[in-house]
Amino acid sequence: MEAGGRRQHRRVACLNADISGYSRLIAADVEKTVRILKTVQAVLGTIITKHGGRVVDLVGDNLLAEFDTVACAVRCGVEMQRALELRNASLPVRWRLRFRIGIELGDVLALDGRLYGNCVNVAARVQQLANPGSVYLAGAAYDDVDGSLPLRFEDLGEHAVKNTDSPLRIYRVGP
Numbered sequence: 061m062e063a064g065g066r067r068q069h070r071r072v073a074c075l076n077a078d079i080s081g082y083s084r085l086i087a088a089d090v091e092k093t094v095r096i097l098k099t100v101q102a103v104l105g106t107i108i109t110k111h112g113g114r115v116v117d118l119v120g121d122n123l124l125a126e127f128d129t130v131a132c133a134v135r136c137g138v139e140m141q142r143a144l145e146l147r148n149a150s151l152p153v154r155w156r157l158r159f160r161i162g163i164e165l166g167d168v169l170a171l172d173g174r175l176y177g178n179c180v181n182v183a184a185r186v187q188q189l190a191n192p193g194s195v196y197l198a199g200a201a202y203d204d205v206d207g208s209l210p211l212r213f214e215d216l217g218e219h220a221v222k223n224t225d226s227p228l229r230i231y232r233v234g235p
C-alpha cells in the first residue's frame with residue numbers, strides 16, 4: 061500500500077459491486093433501505109477481508125474492492141453472492157438486495173487510499189452489464205484465472221462499453 065501520500069503503481073484485481081434497483085428501494089423507504097444496506101455492507105466487508113481484499117470505496121450502493129489476484133476476487137465475488145442469497149431468503153421479495161459484480165485485472169495508481177486507472181473503470185462497466193446476483197469478468201481477468209479455479213465460466217461475447225476503444229470480451233461465472 062502507499063504510505064504518506066506516496067504514489068504507487070501496481071497491478072490489482074478490481075471488484076465493483078452495485079445493487080440492482082437501489083433507486084426504487086430508496087424511493088420506497090430510505091430509512092429501511094439504508095438500514096438493510098449497512099447490514100449487508102458489513103457482511104460483504106468481512107467476506108472481502110477474508111479473501112485478502114480491501115474495500116477501497118463505498119459510496120451509496122456501490123462498492124469497490126481490490127485484491128492481489130483475480131482468483132481471490134472471483135472467490136470473494138462468488139461467496140458474496142451466496143451470502144446475499146442466504147440473507148435475502150429471510151426478506152420479503154421487494155426488500156432483497158441483489159448485487160451485480162464486475163471484475164477486471166489491470167494497473168492502477170494508488171494514492172491516498174484510493175485507486176485510479178482503467179482497471180477501476182472497466183470493472184465498473186463490467187458490473188453494469190452483469191445480471192443481478194451474478195459475477196462477470198472482463199477478458200484480462202478471465203485470462204488470468206482461466207483453468208485455475210473449480211468454476212465454470214460462460215463466454216458472453218464482446219460488448220461495447222462506454223469510454224473504451226474496443227469491445228470487451230465478457231465472461232460470467234457459472235452457477
